[in-house]
Amino acid sequence: MMKESDTAGVVRIDDMEAKVFKALLYFVYTDTLPKTMKEKEEEDVMLQHLLVAADRYNLERLKLMCEDKLCKYIDADTVATVLALAEQHHCSGLKKACFSFLKSRENLKAVVSSEGFKHLSRSCPTLMEELVSMLAT
Template identity: 55%
Template sequence: MVPESDMHRHFTGLLKSGEGTDVTFEVSGETINAHRCVLAARSAVFRAELFGHMKEGTTTSAIHIDDMEAKVFRLLLSFIYSDLMPDIIDEEGDNANDEEVILQHLLVAADRYDIQRLRLMCEEKLCGYINATTVATLLVLAEHHHCRGLKEACLDFLDIPANLQVFAGGGLNYLGSSCPSVLIDLISKLESLKHDKTITDDG
């Protein structure tokens, strides 16, 4: 019997042990070590930063990342080493509400470092969090980070008149100020539905 691949366990163990690490990140005040070759193999952005002509590729000091939470960066590294969706809820006391927010930040990180498989996995999970309260935020997130599936799921949610009525209370103003292009898409979709309904009624 040939055992299933456990390569991800070996790489994850290497990350956890810290053995052989050769690059250090300072993320929101926390020091995180990793392996340049692994990061470069998994992300074209990391490859350019660590082996290109950018400053990060020549520096021996810590690389500072100030616009991301340390937990999100650790989750990003966990995926890079394992190719598996990391556990968002852990022993730190996170709850379901935290999971949605962390998934949003992890999606942004995945898009930033061009890790498309992780971005799609986050996108799929976030579709399960769509409701009248979150749909506006998720629409803007989807538009800014090229998440076609998440955007379509949000628009489908708003196809339901009851959902749209609740959303219209404040969501339209938020979309208008944060991402007018999404508001235009929403209006176009609603107009198309109205047109289709008119044709059906006339028929």
């Protein structure tokens, strides 16, 4: 005789916030992104987490949708984080959009002194080489 445990039928996913997993499931069932994200900053962060989840579960269409939306959030405050994310998760379109943003002298000057950019240059030196060669042409 088998005794059922209290967690029968429960699947634990410890490395993802519940709201991100809920959005992932929403996409799987509807093929669309949830429209619940209101504030710009909240949506930006949610899309970053959702992109990571999409990459992890090999949901290419969701990954591309997140990538496309994240391109609209690139600014001096977010570009370093978004560029690191693009590099880690092989998002060529998002990476290209970040590089395009950084082509502007004003944008580059605003970003270079930021902590995020300093962290990016330490953690992704090959990305910095790519950026410098892109700016040199």
